[in-house]
Amino acid sequence: MSITYGTPEVLDRREGPYGEVVLRRHGGLLQIIANGCFLMDTSDGRSERRLVDAALAALGGRPDPRVLIGGLGVGFSLAHAAANSRWGRITVVEREPAVIDWHRTGPLSESTRTALADPRTEIVEADLVTYVHETSDTYDALCLDIDNGPDWTVTESNGGLYSPAGLASCARVLRPGGVLAVWSAKPSPEFEGTLGNVGFQQVRTEEIPVARGVPDVVHLGIRPG
Numbered sequence: 001m002s003i004t005y006g007t008p009e010v011l012d013r014r015e016g017p018y019g020e021v022v023l024r025r026h027g028g029l030l031q032i033i034a035n036g037c038f039l040m041d042t043s044d045g046r047s048e049r050r051l052v053d054a055a056l057a058a059l060g061g062r063p064d065p066r067v068l069i070g071g072l073g074v075g076f077s078l079a080h081a082a083a084n085s086r087w088g089r090i091t092v093v094e095r096e097p098a099v100i101d102w103h104r105t106g107p108l109s110e111s112t113r114t115a116l117a118d119p120r121t122e123i124v125e126a127d128l129v130t131y132v133h134e135t136s137d138t139y140d141a142l143c144l145d146i147d148n149g150p151d152w153t154v155t156e157s158n159g160g161l162y163s164p165a166g167l168a169s170c171a172r173v174l175r176p177g178g179v180l181a182v183w184s185a186k187p188s189p190e191f192e193g194t195l196g197n198v199g200f201q202q203v204r205t206e207e208i209p210v211a212r213g214v215p216d217v218v219h220l221g222i223r224p225g
Contacts, residue, residue, distance in 0.1 A: 181219070
């Protein structure tokens, strides 16, 4: 028997600094739409959790590693990081005030309430591209999940983050031996090659099976020590 979800219900619609962002409910799912482009929903989360786990595994036994998560989204990455006592400071950079509000006081708070109350957690309202260029903080891991992948960005300005200059900024905020982990809805051999060309080591791509279609992936690279 098929399941009918009906018409999506818009819970909030706002004009943000980068265009329109919408939170809607579709059946039992919450969905985030940006400028008419579907970003993510609460249906699964295994690939977002794998993003965080792959970064931690690549760090080996480094004590109290600091992680920078690019993009709050529906909160899977943050909640999963906060559930692991091995992480030290957890910083999330999110550029949309509406998304932050939906987690603090809105419908998405159910999934991240505990994580947001964790003293290790810090939410920074900023554009990640600007943040990695300007921050003086450094991290052991940088987990990027702000687009549908290096080849399918939410806004044109995000494209520069996956260029050699953008990846140099990512490396700048990483401590020696730190790991860059990038989520993507599909493999990007070109991006994997760029990671190696700009100096990241042990570059690899991990696949995460999905219900149907091309697997999600996490691209990984280590900043030289």
